Amino acid sequence: MPFTDIHSHILPGFDDGAEDDAAFLEMARAAVGGGTARMAATPHCDLDSNPYVIARVAEAVKVYGALLDREGIGLELLPGLEVRINSGLFRAAEDGKLEALRLGGAGKAGYILTDLPPIDMPTATADILFKVQLRGFTPILAHPERNRFLSNHIETVREMSERGIILQVNAGSLEGLYGKTAKLCALALLDEGLAGLVASDAHAPTGRNPDLSTAALIIAERLGEEAVGVLLETNPDLSLAGDPLLEVPGKTRRRGPRFRFARPNR
Numbered sequence: 001m002p003f004t005d006i007h008s009h010i011l012p013g014f015d016d017g018a019e020d021d022a023a024f025l026e027m028a029r030a031a032v033g034g035g036t037a038r039m040a041a042t043p044h045c046d047l048d049s050n051p052y053v054i055a056r057v058a059e060a061v062k063v064y065g066a067l068l069d070r071e072g073i074g075l076e077l078l079p080g081l082e083v084r085i086n087s088g089l090f091r092a093a094e095d096g097k098l099e100a101l102r103l104g105g106a107g108k109a110g111y112i113l114t115d116l117p118p119i120d121m122p123t124a125t126a127d128i129l130f131k132v133q134l135r136g137f138t139p140i141l142a143h144p145e146r147n148r149f150l151s152n153h154i155e156t157v158r159e160m161s162e163r164g165i166i167l168q169v170n171a172g173s174l175e176g177l178y179g180k181t182a183k184l185c186a187l188a189l190l191d192e193g194l195a196g197l198v199a200s201d202a203h204a205p206t207g208r209n210p211d212l213s214t215a216a217l218i219i220a221e222r223l224g225e226e227a228v229g230v231l232l233e234t235n236p237d238l239s240l241a242g243d244p245l246l247e248v249p250g251k252t253r254r255r256g257p258r259f260r261f262a263r264p265n266r
């Protein structure tokens with residue numbers, strides 16, 4: 001304690017997150033009530049169709065950070081984006097334009113929070129993420145357990161982790177908020193020590209909310225208190241700073257055979 005949340009949709013006016021300023025404040029209070037003191041605001045960013053969001057986030061974080069101060073809410077807000085893995089991201093990597101996508105604010109190296117469409121894994125995913133890595137940035141894959149293909153092919157998720165992609169599991173997935181398959185996948189990633197980060201991916205004051213306290217209890221029960229500190233505090237802070245993450249303590253041995261990454265056919 002206190003926690004740092006690297007994935008949220010708390011800024012109004014960007015996406016399907018907070019509806020207005022009142023919802024923003026309600027989310028901020030729920031986050032603080034659950035033990036969170038720092039939060040990255042990470043609106044959805046599709047570089048193919050709407051790249052303009054990038055320019056607005058840092059400014060909005062300043063405006064809404066000031067609102068938190070005026071309201072006396074002890075939550076530090078930082079800029080970020082949740083970048084869709086698509087041809088736009090590949091082009092940004094190719095053109096050397098990844099700095100503006102960095103988690104925690106623009107910089108020359110660090111982490112980029114990415115996500116996949118909910119159903120499939122595009123055939124070019126591995127190539128796009130590798131291109132990002134070649135430019136000196138580390139992709140964080142948001143909620144792999146919520147992608148239908150990956151949640152049914154955990155060996156592919158393991159292979160992504162082995163390639164240096166950081167896996168961020170949603171707090172709500174551990175609680176069963178997104179269904180049984182997502183929950184089982186999230187718990188398996190947690191137990192195997194493959195989840196490097198747990199975050200809220202909060203969209204609203206309730207439901208997909210920013211309270212990390214229940215997830216902390218689940219992590220403590222399965223991996224121990226030290227893992228709570230690594231997954232919800234230390235690693236999130238390190239990722240925002242652009243520093244290497246710690247291994248998660250308490251992981252259990254993986255059962256069953258190792259699988260090779262099954263690349264989808266081109």
Ligand SMILES: [Fe+2]
Nearest residue numbers: 007082142201
């Ligand atoms: Fe998200």
